[in-house]
Amino acid sequence: MKYPSEILERLVTSLSDLPGIGEKSAQRIALYLFRDGRQQGEQLAKVLHEMKDKVGQCSVCFNITEVDPCQYCSDTKRDQSIICVLEDTKDLLAIERTGEYHGMYHLLGGALSPLDGIGEEELHVKELIARITSNIKEVILATNPTIEGEMTASFLAQRLHGKEVKVTRIARGVPFGGTLEFNDMVTLSKSLEGRTLVD
């Protein structure tokens, strides 16, 4: 055994299973929880337990929620005629942080990735199609600007083709606050391609 306690060993293993935590960090956190962080450990165990019992997915937009439909889907002040299509919750949180968007959401649960075996069936595509009724005026495809995200956006654009709805894609270009030289070729090309007229 590598550690002086079997429980410590299992705690390190559990922690290093989490994304972005290597064995060194896991060990550091585990030892902290054993010594000074006992209370934090209890807190964490409690919230993990509650999560298991109480948190699920919204049946409309597939966001994480404790109530169904979720706070966004049940908010009558939001614009019901526009749906922003995203990969997952962290993208939703990013969009919400801007404070600029007040429409509805639809989370696919990821992006198409044939190599990882993620096809149309693995994502909430048919549920999106089912949501496109005559009340919906616009669908914003806001999947990530990655190969998988772009592919997913093109695929959805095709699937939505022929429906009486405006389909848009978020603008891709040089990010605010940087200089041109530090942008990669693809970003710069997309930025040129998507140039807009200056009034």
Add this chain to the structure above:
Amino acid sequence: MKYPSEILERLVTSLSDLPGIGEKSAQRIALYLFRDGRQQGEQLAKVLHEMKDKVGQCSVCFNITEVDPCQYCSDTKRDQSIICVLEDTKDLLAIERTGEYHGMYHLLGGALSPLDGIGEEELHVKELIARITSNIKEVILATNPTIEGEMTASFLAQRLHGKEVKVTRIARGVPFGGTLEFNDMVTLSKSLEGRTLVD
């Protein structure tokens, strides 16, 4: 509320309380636990729970343990006449990894740090002194080569002065595998100071 679920929000807070985890990482881990990592979450909750109930400190060396005395203190194959004094468990794990040491341990629970209010009383100093009987031949002061660790080692050397025991300090010098130019001045001076005769 920043997150679509109050439990998610509390999970992010709990995780970002851990050492080395910022809010971004906490969010990433929390969302992972909510989606793909539900089983890992349960596992983690379980082990945290067990930790609370079953893991304590060894009454001899103050290491983390599930049995008292711990595996090192109760191992009769280890050399009972030598005690290696360390700050805490991660140092013990580092020493054990070398596979070179087969004596006993004593964990102080930190190092002297007057600015943080950590004095002699906050560390397991008197328990160390009490362990120095006629059976003990050597005490290795292996506190960290930091200001606090060095101070603690000097302090312990003074306290052990006059006892019938050899007191040693781990060698400080240039670490193996690097070049001289990348070592700081203090390390280089210590390395010169501690130079040994080549046979």
